[in-house]
Amino acid sequence: MSTADEPNVRIGDVSHSTFAVGSHAHAESHHGTAPARDEATEELLRAVRELREDLRRVRADEHTAALDEELARTEDEIGRTGEAGPSRRERLRALLGDSQALLGVLASAGTVARMLGLS
Template sequence: MSEGRGGRVDRINRSAVNFGDHGSAEYHEAPRAAADETTAVLLDAVRTLREHLRLLTETDATTGLDGELAVVQGEIERTGRADPARLGRLRMRLETAVAVVAGLASTAAVVQVIAQLAG
């Protein structure tokens, strides 16, 4: 904008803006909070299971499960909820990997919370 001319800003989203000669601008985006307590419990259980998966020998089943867990984790962190269809895919991944992860207590926690959210 040149000097002497007016300007108008309607909206600025997800940006850092600086006005003035000596100003500075910083952009920080806090993760969105979980929509409800059950979703917060699911997020915690997903994080725990992902940590525990690192203790196991990597297989196609554990890699696929970790990938699906990562997607669910990211979705909850971004939006505060997990899409029911995504939870269905996670449940199928858990069933596929059951022989590998059945001994992990964190697996049961994720399955229980998915069941609560599914109704």
């Protein structure tokens, strides 16, 4: 068989494309915009981002690291699926419950700010 007898395939620009080759190939596309989010999820996402920013201002330990990691996962899940599922919310509740001292520090800063007329 000469090269002239072989099939000729040309693939141009494949950016933003999905394709599969072969008899049992399967292609799945996940391109496009993020799923729609309701107002409660948007509010949760804003709060998650704000708490992650606040965590950068306190001394890190294993609890704050675990909380930040779960917050990052929550932010990612909302971005991918449009919501934070029940199990994700439960893990966040548990981590926040374990971080009462941290929450006290952040809440006390808010109290001081209010007392100083900053908010």
